[in-house]
Amino acid sequence: MTAPTGDVVERAAAGFTDQYDARPTGLWAAPGRVNLIGEHTDYNDGFVLPFALPMRTVVAADRRDDEHWTVWSELSGETITFATDDVAEPGRVTGWGAYVAGVVWALRDAGHAVPGARLAIASDVPLGAGLSSSAALESAVLAALLDLGGLELPAEGQPRLAQRAENVYVGAPTGIMDQSAVIRCRAGHALFLDCRDESVEHIPFDPDAAGLTVLVIDSHAPHRHADGEYAARRRSCEAAAKALGVPALRDVTVDELDAALARLDDAETRRRVRHVVTEDQRVLDTVALLRADRVRDIGPLLTASHVSMRDDFEITVPEIDTAVEAALSAGALGARMTGGGFGGCVLALVETDGVEAVADAVRTAYADRNYTAPTATPVLPSPGATRLR
Ligand code: GLA
Numbered sequence: 001m002t003a004p005t006g007d008v009v010e011r012a013a014a015g016f017t018d019q020y021d022a023r024p025t026g027l028w029a030a031p032g033r034v035n036l037i038g039e040h041t042d043y044n045d046g047f048v049l050p051f052a053l054p055m056r057t058v059v060a061a062d063r064r065d066d067e068h069w070t071v072w073s074e075l076s077g078e079t080i081t082f083a084t085d086d087v088a089e090p091g092r093v094t095g096w097g098a099y100v101a102g103v104v105w106a107l108r109d110a111g112h113a114v115p116g117a118r119l120a121i122a123s124d125v126p127l128g129a130g131l132s133s134s135a136a137l138e139s140a141v142l143a144a145l146l147d148l149g150g151l152e153l154p155a156e157g158q159p160r161l162a163q164r165a166e167n168v169y170v171g172a173p174t175g176i177m178d179q180s181a182v183i184r185c186r187a188g189h190a191l192f193l194d195c196r197d198e199s200v201e202h203i204p205f206d207p208d209a210a211g212l213t214v215l216v217i218d219s220h221a222p223h224r225h226a227d228g229e230y231a232a233r234r235r236s237c238e239a240a241a242k243a244l245g246v247p248a249l250r251d252v253t254v255d256e257l258d259a260a261l262a263r264l265d266d267a268e269t270r271r272r273v274r275h276v277v278t279e280d281q282r283v284l285d286t287v288a289l290l291r292a293d294r295v296r297d298i299g300p301l302l303t304a305s306h307v308s309m310r311d312d313f314e315i316t317v318p319e320i321d322t323a324v325e326a327a328l329s330a331g332a333l334g335a336r337m338t339g340g341g342f343g344g345c346v347l348a349l350v351e352t353d354g355v356e357a358v359a360d361a362v363r364t365a366y367a368d369r370n371y372t373a374p375t376a377t378p379v380l381p382s383p384g385a386t387r388l389r
Contacts, residue, residue: 031136046249257274
């Protein structure tokens with residue numbers, strides 16, 4: 001299928017009119033996200049530092065008088081309809097519709113009177129690239145349904161609800177980072193989130209002003225066993241916390257790390273723990289540097305995060321490591337995989353006048369290895385979910 005052209009907002013609005021022969025009551029958008037640093041720390045009650053992308057998912061919608069939800073997706077070209085029976089319990093709607101039905105289910109499960117609705121969805125967030133297309137979809141649908149129904153749910157409570165849609169209805173055991181980023185991020189800032197109490201601080205992050213560019217390099221590598229491996233990493237972290245007698249790995253500091261590792265007999269578990277504990281510290285160090293307006297200096301932390309994911313958490317793949325190495329050898333200040341792993345994207349912090357050199361180096365390294373050609377896109381920290389009109 002060829003990529004749709006034209007503005008995503010207009011595509012959603014026009015799709016609504018084509019499908020339903022009516023004008024939507026409103027349009028709502030939610031972005032994808034990239035995580036600057038802090039990977040696989042969210043479900044360990046730790047720290048993350050994502051920012052929202054300019055690419056977004058847009059929902060055009062109106063209310064229906066009955067309790068049915070009709071949803072058209074530009075991407076699949078399909079229209080699906082589900083009713084209250086389908087959201088009485090998790091899992092009854094499958095495929096992409098599960099992310100929409102999951103939000104209806106989670107709202108109803110939390111006691112909200114969700115209005116029936118007609119929705120049309122278009123998106124610029126690449127699928128399966130580790131940029132949270134699923135959180136963008138859930139969060140845009142959630143924003144639309146809250147507004148259409150006049151339902152009260154403060155922004156701080158929305159990520160948990162969208163996460164329940166994904167964890168319980170869809171059945172993916174992900175943490176709280178993606179939905180928090182998509183809903184709570186602000187333009188020009190990274191979101192410093194404490195995943196234990198969900199407190200946030202908006203950290204100014206303006207690479208452009210420092211003459212820098214964040215490049216998001218999509219490896220186009222197929223996700224290999226991503227779901228099973230993600231769940232396995234999560235289980236091993238939880239088992240390690242239990243063995244160490246702490247509520248979560250967040251409760252082990254870098255100063256306590258050696259002593260903690262000495263209490264674990266399994267080498268693989270020790271590597272997993274070392275990643276999570278050092279990664280939490282790298283988030284804190286990155287935040288401290290950004291607060292001190294030392295954006296350039298975060299480069300080595302990004303690269304150290306990558307090495308930790310590659311060697312200790314073992315969630316990278318050759319295409320991803322190749323992109324990181326090529327970017328660094330062409331002068332990137334730092335580079336790392338972003339997202340859950342086993343494919344997806346790399347982010348590189350690059351001097352703006354060196355962007356082409358870095359993008360070329362990655363393309364050449366891919367061509368030399370016969371990998372599918374990567375894409376490199378400069379991105380700026382963008383706004384979180386919002387009503388457009
Ligand atoms: C995926 C999950 C997040 C987080 C990241 C890894 O994006 O959805 O909750 O665990 O992986 O940092």
